[in-house]
Amino acid sequence: MQYALIKAGRVTNVIVSSPEFAAQIAPQWERVEPLETEQNQGVGIGWMWNGARFLAPAHAxxxxxxxxxxxxxxxxxxxxxxxxxxxxxxxxxxxxxxxxKQAAELRAMLADQAAATFIDLDDAATTGGVRKLEAMGLIGAGRAAQILGAPVQLEERP
Structure with missing residues (x-):
């Protein structure tokens, strides 16, 4: 079955999964909405969710x-x-x-990564964490921008 993954009232991804997996990842999203009805056919990334139904994006x-x-x-x-x-x-x-304390913060960041289903390169915690690594001198100057800004390659996708 297809599910729309919704954050901030917007479909950020559409997945095909079992109902059990959709329920498992639901806490990571504002809403996980099944796309089983005929009226929801064609819903995709960028569509809006108003709490009751999907709205097509205003721009292409x-x-x-x-x-x-x-x-x-x-x-x-x-x-x-x-x-x-x-x-x-x-x-x-x-x-x-x-x-x-700084070592403990690093261990917590590494544990969060290990527990994640995927890494959102635009998430505030991700960008802040990578920039902090640069500020701490653990990665070189300018590396945070390279790590976060590089295009997503096919082999990197979840």
């Missing part, structure tokens, strides 16, 4: 969501960057509290 161009798999996201980082991030996330008792 709708930006596609920029979502990648968790592995696809990790592969946007170099091996050296991944190693630096992992090393900075280690809790070392001999470090000052500020560094230990």
């Amino acid at each position: 161009h709708v930006a596609a969501p920029r979502m990648v798999s968790v592995l696809g996201f990790r592969r946007r980082f170099t091996p050296a960057e991944k190693a630096a991030i992992e090393w900075a996330a280690v809790d070392r008792a001999d470090q000052p509290d500020a560094q230990r």
Whole structure:
């Protein structure tokens, strides 16, 4: 069955899945709406949801969501960057509290990534997290823009 995945009153993706999977991912969305009726045929990315029915987009161009798999996201980082991030996330008792807290924040970010179904490259938590890695010096200057701004490749898609 097809389902519309809705955020901020807009269809951001349409998937084909079982009802069980749709129920499992529902907490990540404002609404997961089945597209089983004839009136919902043709609903796609960019359509609006007014709480009762779908509305066709007013304009022809709708930006596609920029979502990648968790592995696809990790592969946007170099091996050296991944190693630096992992090393900075280690809790070392001999470090000052500020560094230990920063390591805990990194571990929490890594845990969130590992638990994610996909990574939305335009999500505020994603962009903020990658920019924070750059500010911490764990990735080079300008790398946040490269990691977040690179076009989504077919092999990166969830």
